[in-house]
Amino acid sequence: MGEGVGTVEPKKRKLKLPEGGFRLSYGGVLKEIEVAYEECGAELSENNAVYILHALTGDAHVAGMRPGEDSPSGWWEGMVGPGRAIDTNRFHVICANVLGGCSGTTGPMSTNPDTGKPYGSDFPRYSFDDAVDVFRMLLRELGVKKLAALIGGSYGGIQAVNWATRFPDDMEKLILVATSASLNTQALAFDVMGKNSITENPLWKGGDYYLEGDGKGPKNGLASARQLAHISYLSREHLQDKFERRLQDNFVNAPEAERKERDRLFKTYFQIESYLDYQAKKFVNRFDANSYLHIVSSMDEADPAKEFGSLDAAMARVSAKTLVVSYGGDVLFPVWQSLEMVSAMEKAGGDVSYCHLDYGVGHDGFLTHIDELSKLVGGFLCGRTVKTMKWQERLYRNVTRMIKEGSRVLDIGCGDGSLLNVLRSVKGVKGDGIEIDVEKFEEALADGHNVLYDDVDDGGIDTVPDGRYDTAIVSDTLQEVKNPRGLLHEALRVADEAIVTFPNFAAYRIRLTLGFTGRLPVSKQLPFQWYDTPNIHCITLKDFRALCKAEGIEILETRAESRHPAGKLMLALGLKNLGASKIIARIGKAKK
Numbered sequence: 001m002g003e004g005v006g007t008v009e010p011k012k013r014k015l016k017l018p019e020g021g022f023r024l025s026y027g028g029v030l031k032e033i034e035v036a037y038e039e040c041g042a043e044l045s046e047n048n049a050v051y052i053l054h055a056l057t058g059d060a061h062v063a064g065m066r067p068g069e070d071s072p073s074g075w076w077e078g079m080v081g082p083g084r085a086i087d088t089n090r091f092h093v094i095c096a097n098v099l100g101g102c103s104g105t106t107g108p109m110s111t112n113p114d115t116g117k118p119y120g121s122d123f124p125r126y127s128f129d130d131a132v133d134v135f136r137m138l139l140r141e142l143g144v145k146k147l148a149a150l151i152g153g154s155y156g157g158i159q160a161v162n163w164a165t166r167f168p169d170d171m172e173k174l175i176l177v178a179t180s181a182s183l184n185t186q187a188l189a190f191d192v193m194g195k196n197s198i199t200e201n202p203l204w205k206g207g208d209y210y211l212e213g214d215g216k217g218p219k220n221g222l223a224s225a226r227q228l229a230h231i232s233y234l235s236r237e238h239l240q241d242k243f244e245r246r247l248q249d250n251f252v253n254a255p256e257a258e259r260k261e262r263d264r265l266f267k268t269y270f271q272i273e274s275y276l277d278y279q280a281k282k283f284v285n286r287f288d289a290n291s292y293l294h295i296v297s298s299m300d301e302a303d304p305a306k307e308f309g310s311l312d313a314a315m316a317r318v319s320a321k322t323l324v325v326s327y328g329g330d331v332l333f334p335v336w337q338s339l340e341m342v343s344a345m346e347k348a349g350g351d352v353s354y355c356h357l358d359y360g361v362g363h364d365g366f367l368t369h370i371d372e373l374s375k376l377v378g379g380f381l382c383g384r385t386v387k388t389m390k391w392q393e394r395l396y397r398n399v400t401r402m403i404k405e406g407s408r409v410l411d412i413g414c415g416d417g418s419l420l421n422v423l424r425s426v427k428g429v430k431g432d433g434i435e436i437d438v439e440k441f442e443e444a445l446a447d448g449h450n451v452l453y454d455d456v457d458d459g460g461i462d463t464v465p466d467g468r469y470d471t472a473i474v475s476d477t478l479q480e481v482k483n484p485r486g487l488l489h490e491a492l493r494v495a496d497e498a499i500v501t502f503p504n505f506a507a508y509r510i511r512l513t514l515g516f517t518g519r520l521p522v523s524k525q526l527p528f529q530w531y532d533t534p535n536i537h538c539i540t541l542k543d544f545r546a547l548c549k550a551e552g553i554e555i556l557e558t559r560a561e562s563r564h565p566a567g568k569l570m571l572a573l574g575l576k577n578l579g580a581s582k583i584i585a586r587i588g589k590a591k592k
Helices: 128-142 155-166 185-199 202-207 219-233 236-243 256-264 271-284 289-301 304-308 311-315 335-347 371-382 390-395 397-401 418-427 438-446 484-494 508-517 541-550 565-572
Strands: 011-014 034-041 049-053 092-096 147-153 171-177 321-327 352-357 408-412 430-434 450-452 469-475 495-503 553-561 582-589
Touching (some): 049 128, 147 155, 147 371, 155 289, 171 371, 185 289, 202 219, 202 289, 219 271, 236 271, 304 311, 311 335, 335 352, 352 438, 390 418, 397 418, 397 553, 408 418, 418 430, 469 484, 484 495, 484 541, 484 553, 484 582, 508 565
Parallel strands (some): 049 147, 147 171, 321 352, 408 430, 430 450
16 A cells, blocks of 8 residues: 655645635625645646545545644545555645635634634625635646546535536546535435534524633534434444444443433433444534534535536536446435436446445445545556457457447446457447446456446446447346346447357257266356356357347347367357357347
């Protein structure tokens, strides 16, 4: 992984604002804006700036140690650094605290130049447009004209969508992690309750609690808001596994007076309550209630579908090469919202990849479980040099012959992208892939291909629109899926033609092995024992022809392969079903 970035100096910059101040979307004006930010990594150049947008209650300290610290404390430490996914040997990394925050950037706690006191209730309402515009002003003043990549997770991801739809030429690549274009109704409900817990607290005083000077403020309300939010950060399964109904260790020996006080306050000794109390206490010591209200409200109102007429219209504006990553058990940003964005970009012919990771922990996985995410991000950002070998070109020769030069190809079950690499090298093909094995997905992504995570086992392809491709390839996949008929029709839905390859179970060697030994064969072509084989259908060339006829599918061309002399002889005699160990067929919709 490499060592970290070392000590990172916090910086502040007072922005050069237009005459009369910075006018906000809701009519307010800020006469001064100071931004707290941090930079690390390679010296800034024309094409190496990576901007990271922090999560809801995050800050600019994305990686490294603060001055005086002896260990790293960055909130994405494992992701950013020399040799890491966001490689600081290569990239200049920038992260800033958001407008309205409480970690150095102008917000409700800041001094109002008109009064000399904290803004409090006078801090003007702002939108995501305003927050992103402030980030863009900072970058221009730092000399950044175009980003190598814009990266956002959760709240930061919604900001990244706002940025990429409003200013699509600002970045070469876009990474959206555990996020969506806007909040769903359940996520909004969590926010409504969290904000209410603050504003209904008498100590909030309409936002002017700073002036009391007692340092209290609506801490109980902010604590409740944090507890409610924290429940949504973890999956139901993770909470159950971690805490169940276990009691705190000190329950048995608790003094009688403590027990009575807890009873009076309706407190329990469940571990989950102790955990939530601990998280709340940590949070109120570092965050401001007014900042929380402003930040959450700006997120709640963000909706590019409303701004551009529909989500499809909004995501069609994204021109950057994009990677979208979702997490299993994510209550706040469920899979369907990621798929909505990906589908919208696919409809517009966008340059998009999508992967789903499932650690069982829920939304917080993008901060706490980043091993696979690091591989995805690193491969997507940096890629690698790809050189196809002659043996690979020979292996896929019959498939390659069926592909037109420069055509659009979708490889369904693309594995590590080897076939796509060959097609790109030999035929100049712009090929995309579909893959469910995350390790193979990472390989194909690092080779520069767009890859979509999708389980085609039921025959469906969720995100790809009709007729997107010239050719769909179903390579050694048909025999492994539950619904091969559905998969063939899906292939011909998304492409004009399809190329299907499968092991031919009628080959003479399989027949002989079964006939003489009474056991299913194990060979290079079929390298699995019967009890762990992925092949759930035994397809022969005759069976395939019969299936295509029954389904109204036209077989345009077939090629048969065999590595063995006897098999090659049978093929020369026209005995394809007997001699072929592998079949390659080009198919299309039957003409009416």
